Amino acid sequence: MGRALESAEESVVIRGLVRFLDERSGTAPFVKKALRYVFPDHWSFLLGEVALYTFVILVGTGIYLTFFFEPSTASTYYAGHYAPLRGHEMSVAYRSAVDLSFKVRAGLLMRQTHHWAADVFVASIVLHMLRVFFTGAFRKPRDLTYYLGLTMLVFALLEGYLGYSLVDDLLSGMGLAIGYSVLMSVPFVGANLALLVWGAPFPGKAEFWSRMYVAHVFLLPILIATLLALHLFLVAARHHTQFRESRRTTEKKVVGIPTFPGYAPRSLGLFFSVAAVLFLLGGLVQINPIWLWGPYHIAQGTNGAQPDWYLGWLIGALRLVPNLDVTIGDYTLVPNAFWGGALFPLLVFMLLYLVPWLDRRATGEYGFRNLLDRPRDAPWRTALGAALFAWVFVIFLAGASDRVFVSFGISYVAQLWIYRVLVFVLPLAALIVTRRFCLALQESERLGQIRKQAEAEARGELPQTEQL
Amino acid sequence: MNALRRWAIALGVLALGRKQRRPRFADRPRIVPPGAPDPRAEWLVLGLLLGAAAAAAGFVVVYSFNHLSHQTQYLGLSLGLAFAFTAAALVVVAKRLVVTEELEEDYPVPGHPTTQEELEQLVAEGGDRFTRKRLLLTGAGAAAGALGAAVFVPALSLGPFLDTDALYETPWRRGRRLVDEHGKPFLLDELERETFYTAYPEGADKEEVGSPLVVVRFEPSELHLPAGRRDWAPGGVVAYSKICTHAGCAVALFRKPTFRPVEPGPALICPCHYSTFDPTRGAKVIFGPAGRPLPQLPLLLDRENGELLAAGNFSGPVGPSWWGVRSKAPRNPS
Structure with a gap:
């Protein structure tokens, strides 16, 4: 067995595989191109990949959960191992979620990993979106890609909300009551819509649970997966953006590592890292201990209730709005929950959807953009983005003021009034400070260049730019 | 049998052998630039892969216990570590064992003006025989609208859409x-x-x-x-x-x-x-x-x-507000 044979045998395997596939699919040219497809290298380009891989984990753990979870509101009494709940009346849905946590081996690991993955999924999408915004990656020809990504974010929020609502613990019931109320608050048709979705006044018909379940395990995942496929197709069709790093990176040429052999192990490594982090969190860090919340009953509520982080901005908005119902005679045009629960997110998402158009209008730039801006290169965009982010973030923080009261004893009422002021002041401050900061960075860069040039001249070298 | 044996040897060699690479495609220039072997990195990858195997086997062992305290924690730890070791092995492969090239590639052309025109022409010519386009479009619009309504109307069975009396x-x-x-x-x-x-x-x-x-x-x-x-x-x-x-x-x-x-x-x-x-x-x-x-x-x-x-019913409708919440008082179930 000489080395020549070794090498030859390896070649035989590869050749066999390649021939088999190509002769049956004719994809050898495509595969060759795909293997030499170029990925520009920057840590921030990985955020979208993290979201993609988290979605894979979500689907995997989610399928496992469906084998044990029963989406039914039928009433039952708990008789399992967990003593504090024994004898309590609860829905079959809640009991099966508790059993899945305590009786099914590895069930709690899967449930907690699924929950952690949902939180990480939305977080990575949001960070990815911020990266895309602050570098101007949403510009033509990638505006369509951006819209698809934004729509996935909307669906991801809805998907997460439905996921923790299905369990029917006390917190999910409170969340559903709020969702129902926000839908009811839509001017004119709110009550009709809410009755349509819930089938009857809250808590709704038994069928509502099947509707949520089908939406959570089938409709929304399919929608997200379809949009994801389109998103990735468009990314590949127009190639990645890149920073202006050297002379080789231009609007015409993309520079980076090819899929194979360079990028594949990197990206696979990222996938396994994501999986490692999620399963370590799922196994070691408790999340949503539903047996502590107890089953939902309409007459019960708990103090200090908080949703998953990605709905914190909405609870903050619902809490901040003063008690204003707009009425016309005997009719209620705008019930209060509409302002914080519906108008606020609608406004934020409308602004986000308008970003590519607004940017074109503001800059007058209609051409193709493959090179990214650094945030400082576009001070107005960066400043306006920072202002919008500060606005949403301060409202998000306001949603946690009850926890701050419990932990630090600062009056809840006082905090709310402070936030009601900050909501106006902070975005403005963020706008001004960020813009100044960008301009200062530009200025210091310019000075640095001048100094370099002067030093070069002092050494008697001709500055490069003037050589021509 | 013979073929099977040869494949088994090839796979075994792939898995275990250390190679002195000779140019295998001598008649063609290399696609991937050559790089020096790094035996220490290979040992490292092997160690990490064995670590992953050990952790994954640990997961199976932990799973097989019937009443183990902190089972969820051990399961998460072993599975997480198995993934972490695999990730580390892949990172070593990426950083030290495969050649990291920096390639240039042309961005795709922004569009195909000629083909665009052809498509435009194709669509226009395909409809040449229609003379009452606007009228037909109106008809198509009516049909599409009505069909759309017919498709979506069954959704109203979900709940009492127009009847809000239950509230x-x-x-x-x-x-x-x-x-x-x-x-x-x-x-x-x-x-x-x-x-x-x-x-x-x-x-x-x-x-x-x-x-x-x-x-x-x-x-x-x-x-x-x-x-x-x-x-x-x-x-x-x-x-x-x-x-x-x-x-x-x-x-x-x-x-x-x-x-x-x-x-x-x-x-x-x-x-x-x-x-x-x-x-x-x-x-x-x-x-x-x-x-x-x-x-x-x-x-x-x-x-x-x-x-x-x-002594009667509530002073107003219960629960969250809607358009008609102030217009009627609650009543008793009939």
């Missing part, structure tokens, strides 16, 4: 007893002052939005109920819907002043968004986002046995 219904009616969650009637004499009770209509579904009440007893002199509600609180007992008028959560908190001179008065508070209601003044909103007071239920006292009964 005004509650199980309360004159003479219905207040009971606690175990079905025990509320007796006036057993109610502590300034203590928070939850009551339900006797014999009705407790999980309906119109069912649960908050019941608090005050000194009658402390009550300042709105005009026309003077006799709604026999013995100083007031009853309100427990469902917040803002976002439908249960009003589950009661603020009881412990030292009257300096503290704010008693209040009912919803823990979802901290809407705060004054139970001595008809559950008027004193803080927070709720736009309406909690609907009040008029009470009766059964003089014979001291039980509390409903």
